[in-house]
Amino acid sequence: MTFSTLRRGGLIATAIASLMASPAFAKVTVLGWPGGPEETALRAAADAYNAKPDVTDANKVELLFFNRDGFWDKLQADLAAGSKAFDANLLATYSIGRYAPFMEPVELSDEAKAVYGDSVLTTMQYEGKQFGVPTDLSLHFMYYRNDLIEALLKDDAAKAKFAEISEKHLGRKLEPKNPDEWTWDDYAATALYFTQAVNPDSPTRYGTVLQLKNLLFNMMVFQSLPRSYGGNWMDESGKVTVNSDAFRKGLEIYKLLYDAGATPRDSLSYEFAEANAAYASGQVAAMMQWNAAASDLTSKEKSPAVAEVTETIAPPAGPEGRFTHIHGLGFGLNKNAENKDGARAFIKWLSSKDAALIYARNNGAPALTPDVVKEVAADRPDLVKLGAFASKYGYVMNGGTSAKALSVYELQAKEFTGYWSGQQSLDDALGKTEKGMTDLLK
Amino acid sequence: MTTPSQRAPSSEFRLLAVPLVLFLLVFLGFPALVNLVYSVSEVSFETLRSPEITGFANFTAVWTDSSFWQASWFSFRFGLLTALLECALGLFLAIFLSPLIEKRSWLMAILMLPLMVAPALIGLMYRFVLHEFVGPVPYYLWTWFGASFSFLGPASAFWTLVVVETLQWTPFAFLLFHMAYQAIPKEIIEASAMDGAHYRHRLWYVELPLMAPTIVVALLIRFIDGFRVFDNVYVLTGSGAGGSTASLSIYIYEAFFKQGAIGKAVAASVILFAVSFAVLYGLNALAARRKGAR
Structure with missing residues (x-):
């Protein structure tokens, strides 16, 4: 083997090694949420940031994505192992407490409060410290068929049937209402009325569809119901309050609809x-x-049967008002980052008005304040509702950002689905949940 | 006189065994040791490198956890039922289709297709095949009978999972039995026929005894596979309403990642390892005793 052959081999090996190790050489490596609108939006924001004249080559952003399946578990393992593969990473409201020991608080831009508002910024806070910039917000809409509701509201015979069904199943006669005025009982009565098993003349097979799989995200959907009756995970003193009339009422309504x-x-x-x-x-x-789900359910191509008759409103009201669970996806700083200053600068810029607008125009779902969202309202009318609902009805349960928040959701999912499926009584489900949450949140 | 197998290992043998021993120590021994330490420690993702030894609290937590026993019972029932069904079906197909396969061997490729699909994808496929508004099965049930059958409800989820697993893995049992059936010497079959043995007698007294070792191995492999099931069940129903479809693998995974109870998850896996080892050791000893008795 000649020296030149050896040298050529060495160069090729070095090139291959460089290619394989490219994330490690990134100026600021940002780990994002792959494969959805969040990725599109983050790519656009990163391109805009890299094009800024004051961003040096040493601080340009490179993006890194792993598979969405098991993302949070993999991220947890990486952070716990002290990974330096990324400088900034995705985080979610319900997992901040779990990741906080491996991350550092961040400083947002001076505009952040005016861009997002306080309630949205809290979705990225843990123990009073800001751990990330809230780039995407998730909350709940009540989706309903306005053609069916309009027909119901005009038909006296249907109203009489509605009253009869509500009296039989809910114990009192109710009248059909505009969905924006629904209480949870009105929603339940409407769901029963549009169910063929209850009302054979119903134009739809089912009045509603509940997602009841033993899965933590389904608990987030459910909890707006007990919350509107005053339910919370803990009171101000830290005592677990899940074994309450509010949760009992919510669980019973779901059970009634399922049964x-x-x-x-x-x-x-x-x-x-x-x-x-x-x-x-x-x-x-x-x-x-x-x-x-709004974009798919209102798309004529994807949902031709319902796209033109689907409306979205905030969840129904309880005695305490209307509430929607909110959680944010955002970006925070890895404690073991190799380029902390570069990552801090990117995160700070990402919380500015310019960045939020770029993110919004490129399929992201930031919850923006009314003054800011009006600048993208023509392109993204859905963001107007998102921002308005988040600020008016958004809530995070006490303990909802704690280190054990995910475990609490898991526990509730197991016990509550056990009740809905008839495997245990309501008292047992609430008792076990209270005990488990007390252990988790102590 | 000593036979070659009774002689002490030579230095060359020892030298050649070193890479294998090192490999086993690094990739099996070290993780096993870490697991043993974690199983008697209070450990979280924050303290992975500095676990605090606390004794047998994790084992007690697992032993007194009703979910652990629920998952163990699910795994046992699931493993046993699917192993029996797959082997019964596989045996029937191997014998019933034998003349056809002999003439058209390309049919084997078609019958083996389910084995080519990853279990997680099978779960995903059935998730939609059985969906009331998307899947073809509920669609035809509704169209023909006006009935909406619940395939994944609390009462039926277990049996649906058993059927899904059986449909995927019966070809594996079939393959083993087909090979064993083909390996039976033709002379023996012909001799029994000449002795006037009816087909049923030939099957019962000649063919099945000759296939018995393969049947035992197939049952064991399928039981182990069914017992440790994870992918398709997790994709189809997760751990099920109230944990009703959580297998032991799912229990351990959820304790580790979802609850962050690392010590508890590892303790459960140590218990599982110990029980599996005891069962396999017992079976091995039983087989050795039977061999010695012959």
Whole structure:
């Protein structure tokens, strides 16, 4: 083997090694949420940031994505192992407490408060410190078929049937209402009325579709109900308050709807995709669902049976008002980052008005204040509702950003689905949840 | 006189065994040691490098956790039922289709297709095949009978999972039995026929005894596979309403990642390892005793 052959081999090996190790050489490596509108928006924001004249080559942003499946578990393992593969990483409201020990608080731009508002900024806070910039917000809409509701409101015979059904199942006669005035009882009565198992004349097979799979995200959808009755995870003193009338009422309403057949029998295996498919079939009158479903359910191509008759409003009201669970996806700083200053600068810029508008115009879902969102309202009318609902009805449960928040959701998912499926009593479900949450949140 | 197998290992043998031993120590021994330490420690993702030894609290937590026993019972029932069904079906197909396969061997490729699909994808596929508004099965049930059957409801989820697993893995049992059936010497079959044995007698007294070792191995492999099931069940139903479809693998995964209870998850896996080892050791000893008795 000649020296030149060896040298050539060495150069090729070095080139291959450089290619394989490219993330490690990134100026500022940002780990993002792959494969959805969030990725598109982040790519646009990173391009805009890199094009800024004051961003040096040493601080340009490179993006890194892993697979969405098991993302949070993999991120947890990486952070715990002290990974330096990324400088900034995605984080979510419900997992901040779990990741906080491996991250550092960040400083946002002076505009952040005016761009996002206080309630949205809190979705990225843990123990009073800001751990990230809230780039995408998730909350819940009540999706309903306005053609069905309008027909119901005009028909006296239907109103009489509605009253009869509500008296039989809910114990009192109710009148059909405009969905924007619904209480949870009105929603339940409407769901029962549009269920063929209850009302054989119903134009839809089911009045609603509940996503009841033993899955933590489904608990987030459910909890706006007990919250509107005053429910919370803990009181101000830190005592777990889940074993309450509010949670009891919420669990009973879901059980009533499931047992009456107002939601498909397989709902106990349903999550986001299954619920959307059920609603999009045209055989469901109304459902609570994540805002992320809005674009598909109102698209004539994707949901031809319901796109033109679907409306979205905030969740129904309880005695305490209307509430929607909110959580944010955002970006924070890895404690073991190799380029902390560069990552800090990017995160600070990402919280500015310019960055938020770029992110919004490129499919992102930031919850922006009314003054800011009006600048993108023509392109993104959905963001107007998102921002308005977040500021008016958004809540995070006490303890909802704690280190054990995900475990609490998991526990609730197991115990509550156990009740809905008839495997245990309501008292047992609430008792076990209270005990488990007390252990987790102590 | 000593036979070659009774002689002490030579230095060359020892030298050649070093890479294998090192490999086992690094990739099996070290993780096993870490697991043993974690199983008697209070450990979280924050303290992975500095676990605090606390004794057997994790084992007690697992032992007294009703979810652990629920998952163990699910795994046992699931493993046993699917192993029996797959082997029964596989055996029936291997014998019933034998004349056809002999003439048209390309049919084997078609019958093996389910094995080519990853279990997680099978779960995903059935998630939509069985969906009331998307899947073809509920569609035809509704069209023909006006009924909406719940495939993944609390009462039926277990049996649906059993059917899904059986449909995917029966071809594996079929393949083993087909090979074993083909390996039976033709002379023996012909001799029994000449002795006037009826087909049923030939099957019962000649063919099945000759296939018995393969049947035992197939049952064991399928039981182990069914017992440790994860992918398709997790994709189809997760851990199920109230944890009703959580297998032991799912229990351990959820304890580790979802609850962050690392010590508890590792303790459960140590218990599982110990029980598996005891069962396999017992079976091995039983087989050795039977061999010695012959």
